[in-house]
Amino acid sequence: MIDMKSLRLRHHQEYRGRFAPSPSGLLHFGSLIAALASYLDAKHNHGQWLVRIEDIDPPREKLGASAEILNTLESYGLNWDEDVLYQSQQSSLYLEVLASLKQQKLSYHCACSRAKIKADGGVYQGHCRKLDLAANNNATRVINAVATSQYHDLIQGEVSCDKKLAGEDFIVRRKDNLFAYQLAVVVDDIYQGISHIIRGCDLLEPTARQLSFYQILNHPAPTFGHFPLAITDEGYKLSKQNNAPAIDAKNPIPSLIAALSFLGQQPPTELNYASVDELLTWAISHWSINNVPKSQEIVL
Numbered sequence: 001m002i003d004m005k006s007l008r009l010r011h012h013q014e015y016r017g018r019f020a021p022s023p024s025g026l027l028h029f030g031s032l033i034a035a036l037a038s039y040l041d042a043k044h045n046h047g048q049w050l051v052r053i054e055d056i057d058p059p060r061e062k063l064g065a066s067a068e069i070l071n072t073l074e075s076y077g078l079n080w081d082e083d084v085l086y087q088s089q090q091s092s093l094y095l096e097v098l099a100s101l102k103q104q105k106l107s108y109h110c111a112c113s114r115a116k117i118k119a120d121g122g123v124y125q126g127h128c129r130k131l132d133l134a135a136n137n138n139a140t141r142v143i144n145a146v147a148t149s150q151y152h153d154l155i156q157g158e159v160s161c162d163k164k165l166a167g168e169d170f171i172v173r174r175k176d177n178l179f180a181y182q183l184a185v186v187v188d189d190i191y192q193g194i195s196h197i198i199r200g201c202d203l204l205e206p207t208a209r210q211l212s213f214y215q216i217l218n219h220p221a222p223t224f225g226h227f228p229l230a231i232t233d234e235g236y237k238l239s240k241q242n243n244a245p246a247i248d249a250k251n252p253i254p255s256l257i258a259a260l261s262f263l264g265q266q267p268p269t270e271l272n273y274a275s276v277d278e279l280l281t282w283a284i285s286h287w288s289i290n291n292v293p294k295s296q297e298i299v300l
C-alpha cells in the first residue's frame with residue numbers, strides 16, 4: 001500500500017470535475033468540446049469544475065498558450081472554481097510518489113529503446129524488470145500487475161482495450177527525466193479530489209492504464225466518460241499538433257452552439273442571439289450525458 005502523505009485523500013462524496021489542457025497551442029474546436037462537456041456535466045450535477053494546466057513537457061509548450069487558454073475559457077463563460085493548478089508546480093509530489101513506488105519495488109528502470117520494443121512486437125515485455133538498472137538516462141516503469149483492460153464508461157458503456165497494451169509496465173518517468181503524463185495525470189486527479197473525468201475518446205486506452213495505476217496507488221478511481229473525437233474530413237483528429245484552427249475568443253456563441261450540437265444537445269434556435277451566460281444557463285439545465293453520441297469519432 002502506498003502512503004503519500006501529501007495527497008489529500010478526499011472522498012468522492014461530491015462531484016469534482018476538471019478540464020486539463022496542455023499548453024502546446026491555443027484552444028481549438030476539439031478542446032472547446034472537452035472544456036464544455038466537462039463543465040456542463042459538473043455544473044448540471046451541482047459540482048465543482050477545476051482547470052489544470054498540464055505543463056510538464058516544456059519542449060512542446062507554446063509560449064503564452066496557458067494565459068491564452070485561460071482567457072479564452074473566460075470569454076466563453078467557462079469560469080472555473082478554485083485556483084488553476086499548474087503541473088509544473090507539482091514536481092515534489094511526483095517525486096514523492098516515484099520514491100514510494102521505488103521503495104516498494106513497484107517500479108524499475110528500463111533502458112530499452114523504442115526500436116527494440118517495436119522489434120519485440122510493439123508491446124513492452126518487461127525486459128528490464130529483473131535487471132536492477134540504475135536511474136541514469138533510463139526511463140522508469142511501473143510494474144503493472146493489475147493490467148485493467150475493461151471498464152465502464154459513462155458515455156461509451158463497456159470499454160475493452162487491447163489486453164497486451166493495457167498490461168504493459170508503463171512509463172512513469174521518461175529517460176529525459178520529464179515526468180510522464182500517466183504519472184502526473186493520476187497523481188493530480190487524486191490530489192485535486194477529482195470524482196468525474198469527461199474527456200475525448202483519444203484517451204480510452206490510456207484510461208485502462210490509469211485505472212491500473214489507481215489500484216497500484218491504492219486509491220479509488222474516478223468515474224470516466226469519453227465523448228467522440230472530432231475528426232477532419234481527411235480523417236485527422238483536431239489537435240494542437242496538427243494546427244487545428246483556434247476558436248474565436250471574440251465570438252463565442254457560434255462555436256458554443258456548434259460544440260453543443262456536436263455533443264448531442266439541441267439548443268433552440270432563439271439562443272443563437274443569446275448572451276454567453278444565457279446560453280450556458282440553458283445548457284447546464286438541459287445537459288443530458290445520455291444524448292452524447294456513443295461513437296468514438298465524428299467527422300466534422
Ligand code: GLU
Binds near residue numbers: 021022054203
Ligand atoms: N492534457 C491532456 C491533453 O490536453 C488531457 C489529459 C486528460 O484529460 O486527462 O490532451
Ligand code: ZN
Binds near residue numbers: 126
Ligand atoms: Zn526495458
